[in-house]
Amino acid sequence: MDKVRLGIIGIGGMGSSHADQILGGKVPRCELTAICDIDPSKFAKYPNIKAFESSEELIRSGLVDAVLIATPHYFHTTIGIDALQNGIHTLTEKPISVHKADAERLIAAHTDPKIKFAAMFNQRTDPAYIKMHDIIQKGELGKIQRTNWIITNWFRPESYYRSGGWRATWAGEGGGVLVNQCPHNLDLFQWLGGMPSTVYAIGGLGKYHDIEVEDDVSALFEYENGAVGAFITTTGEAPGTNRLEIAGTRGKLVVDTSASVRLRFVRNEQDSAEYNKTSKNRFGTPEVWNIEIPVHGGGEQHIGIKKNFVAAILDGAPLIAPAEEGIHSVELANAMQYSLMTGKKVELPLDSAAYEAHLKGLIANSTYKKVTDENASTSLAGSFGTF
Numbered sequence: 001m002d003k004v005r006l007g008i009i010g011i012g013g014m015g016s017s018h019a020d021q022i023l024g025g026k027v028p029r030c031e032l033t034a035i036c037d038i039d040p041s042k043f044a045k046y047p048n049i050k051a052f053e054s055s056e057e058l059i060r061s062g063l064v065d066a067v068l069i070a071t072p073h074y075f076h077t078t079i080g081i082d083a084l085q086n087g088i089h090t091l092t093e094k095p096i097s098v099h100k101a102d103a104e105r106l107i108a109a110h111t112d113p114k115i116k117f118a119a120m121f122n123q124r125t126d127p128a129y130i131k132m133h134d135i136i137q138k139g140e141l142g143k144i145q146r147t148n149w150i151i152t153n154w155f156r157p158e159s160y161y162r163s164g165g166w167r168a169t170w171a172g173e174g175g176g177v178l179v180n181q182c183p184h185n186l187d188l189f190q191w192l193g194g195m196p197s198t199v200y201a202i203g204g205l206g207k208y209h210d211i212e213v214e215d216d217v218s219a220l221f222e223y224e225n226g227a228v229g230a231f232i233t234t235t236g237e238a239p240g241t242n243r244l245e246i247a248g249t250r251g252k253l254v255v256d257t258s259a260s261v262r263l264r265f266v267r268n269e270q271d272s273a274e275y276n277k278t279s280k281n282r283f284g285t286p287e288v289w290n291i292e293i294p295v296h297g298g299g300e301q302h303i304g305i306k307k308n309f310v311a312a313i314l315d316g317a318p319l320i321a322p323a324e325e326g327i328h329s330v331e332l333a334n335a336m337q338y339s340l341m342t343g344k345k346v347e348l349p350l351d352s353a354a355y356e357a358h359l360k361g362l363i364a365n366s367t368y369k370k371v372t373d374e375n376a377s378t379s380l381a382g383s384f385g386t387f
Contacts, residue, residue, distance in 0.1 A: 100350055127299055168213050187328065
């Protein structure tokens with residue numbers, strides 16, 4: 001095989017963007033051979049592509065080697081399982097599932113290592129986060145002591161939530177800012193700093209919008225090694241902030257999208273733990289080097305993940321974002337949601353069955369009446385570049 005025949009399932013705002021990139025030749029060795037959506041009116045834009053109203057039919061059509069799933073969130077699990085069980089390479093949009101129990105089911109369906117299974121965590125292509133990961137993995141930051149991400153530049157007006165009946169409902173989306181806007185941040189947070197052992201969150205459901213799910217969350221994390229973390233996000237704050245700090249005994253890494261220097265490493269000349277034990281200066285601190293790390297652009301983002309997916313299928317290249325790693329961001333989101341709603345500290349690993357039962361209860365007992373606007377734009381162009 002010298003070319004991947006790809007089918008896109010779900011050609012709304014995100015799916016159509018993927019289709020346009022492939023048709024525009026931005027993903028070499030990849031051919032769009034089929035599309036699928038429950039709304040056939042979307043097919044007119046792609047008159048030369050075989051169209052299906054059923055994902056099952058597309059998967060079994062013989063027209064595709066791989067699928068990209070860009071449907072509303074709950075369908076990522078069921079469609080992904082069907083594709084994997086039928087030997088189809090699978091790339092799913094974020095999150096890989098709405099809740100941990102579904103993520104476990106989806107991952108369990110990936111039994112054939114020859115079938116590539118990837119997640120659309122496109123921020124892993126950003127050179128700033130790649131460099132941070134490299135510095136941490138090489139031990140240059142020392143023992144991590146604190147992680148902190150203020151990511152509040154996800155502002156969304158009411159019109160955004162009214163653009164789809166599934167948006168910001170427990171039954172349609174399974175959550176708000178944590179499962180829609182923040183999967184990328186949560187993926188990077190654990191990719192860089194690891195998974196915490198406990199989570200405690202406060203915030204609000206529909207605090208700033210007429211929605212039933214979370215749109216404001218502030219969480220504290222504890223880690224097994226004694227480190228602490230904080231994650232603060234909302235879709236109700238403008239202007240917002242995007243600042244990530246990871247502090248270790250050898251210094252501090254900072255990514256700030258509003259700063260003139262996007263990635264900075266304030267490096268201790270002496271490990272702070274060692275300095276703490278040996279310094280005779282009662283008010284001293286280690287001398288530091290202020291290192292401005294040059295990074296250019298934001299990486300290839302969605303195109304980069306698709307190129308890597310194709311290279312994994314055709315060349316055996318390692319995946320940038322294996323879908324199995326997607327369970328971590330799902331678990332963090334669920335833990336914060338659970339803590340916020342119960343008022344209790346949540347221990348990780350999260351009890352996936354308990355959270356699934358909680359979510360089903362929210363769906364069954366919901367009295368929320370969703371207001372939609374059929375004239376609202378479905379374009380997602382404004383959401384790109386948030387990082």
